[in-house]
Amino acid sequence: MKNQTHKFAVAPMMDWTDRHCRVFHRMLSRRALLYSEMVVADAIIHGNREYLLGFHAREQPVALQIGGCDPKKLAQAARIGADYGYDEINLNVGCPSDRVQAGRFGASLMAEPEFVAACFGAMQKAVDIPVTIKCRVGIDEQKPSQVLPEFIKTVSAAGCRHFIIHARKAWLKGLSPKENRTIPPLEYNLVRAMKDEFPKLTLVLNGGLHTLEQAKDEMGALGGVMLGRAAYHNPWILSGVDEVFFEQPKNTITRDEIVQELIKYAKTTEDTDPTVKALTRHIMGLFHAKKGARLWRRSLSKADRSLSPSQCIAHAYEAMLRAKQNAA
Numbered sequence: 001m002k003n004q005t006h007k008f009a010v011a012p013m014m015d016w017t018d019r020h021c022r023v024f025h026r027m028l029s030r031r032a033l034l035y036s037e038m039v040v041a042d043a044i045i046h047g048n049r050e051y052l053l054g055f056h057a058r059e060q061p062v063a064l065q066i067g068g069c070d071p072k073k074l075a076q077a078a079r080i081g082a083d084y085g086y087d088e089i090n091l092n093v094g095c096p097s098d099r100v101q102a103g104r105f106g107a108s109l110m111a112e113p114e115f116v117a118a119c120f121g122a123m124q125k126a127v128d129i130p131v132t133i134k135c136r137v138g139i140d141e142q143k144p145s146q147v148l149p150e151f152i153k154t155v156s157a158a159g160c161r162h163f164i165i166h167a168r169k170a171w172l173k174g175l176s177p178k179e180n181r182t183i184p185p186l187e188y189n190l191v192r193a194m195k196d197e198f199p200k201l202t203l204v205l206n207g208g209l210h211t212l213e214q215a216k217d218e219m220g221a222l223g224g225v226m227l228g229r230a231a232y233h234n235p236w237i238l239s240g241v242d243e244v245f246f247e248q249p250k251n252t253i254t255r256d257e258i259v260q261e262l263i264k265y266a267k268t269t270e271d272t273d274p275t276v277k278a279l280t281r282h283i284m285g286l287f288h289a290k291k292g293a294r295l296w297r298r299s300l301s302k303a304d305r306s307l308s309p310s311q312c313i314a315h316a317y318e319a320m321l322r323a324k325q326n327a328a
Contacts, residue, residue: 011228041068
């Protein structure tokens with residue numbers, strides 16, 4: 001990926017980081033690396049590719065995350081993703097959901113590092129862009145301090161140079177995906193120790209990061225950080241990414257200007273892409289912790305279904321402004 005340092009990324013999140021969410025996030029940061037939702041290799045090969053993979057050039061740099069366990073299919077899906085113009089292909093070795101486990105992929109692959117290496121090798125051979133791995137520190141009864149270095153050693157021997165590590169173990173039985181994001185203890189020290197053991201690799205820290213300041217502190221000598229739900233629920237923190245992580249001029253855009261950009265984007269998209277209606281859900285956190293935030297969220301969630309997305313956004317914004325004026 002040209003000139004991409006991977007210092008900051010927004011995590012791939014199912015039902016959240018679709019193309020419309022990414023356009024919104026790109027309004028807030030020019031440099032953050034954005035990810036697609038995880039897309040299963042079979043769906044990419046046999047499904048509606050434009051619906052699953054299509055994105056606007058304004059989203060770049062953007063990476064495609066793929067789930068699967070068949071090296072040939074993963075290679076084919078990676079090739080299709082690269083042809084669509086993605087800057088990076090990522091293999092999911094971290095999702096703990098029952099559905100993913102049933103397909104023998106996601107976090108369950110942490111038990112098969114040699115097989116992951118084979119999958120990676122097939123994918124990287126198929127494309128000219130970077131292929132990366134997103135994993136956990138271990139699963140179930142595994143001891144992370146033993147498993148993680150062995151996993152990285154095995155997969156990096158196949159040529160992988162970039163690992164995004166969710167710093168929690170995943171319990172495949174007994175915990176839900178939501179519980180797997182909060183109950184297993186965070187092991188930041190272990191992830192940071194991997195940099196000493198594998199100094200030539202790019203290692204990115206993920207999991208339990210809530211602010212840019214915390215993320216930068218915990219990053220230490222690692223290659224970068226990845227935020228997920230914190231960035232989704234309070235997207236305004238992304239407006240500080242370019243300054244904090246990339247030493248770029250501070251983003252001076254205001255929330256009010258973002259609203260106008262969102263309305264403009266929705267107007268140019270809603271006649272041709274019905275999925276843009278999801279935009280109103282993705283932007284509910286725009287005014288997080290600000291006066292009028294609750295009315296903004298309520299207006300977006302309870303808007304008249306006959307309204308277009310651009311009208312919903314405009315209506316919610318006007319309602320918030322009127323409430324502020326009446327309270328003044």
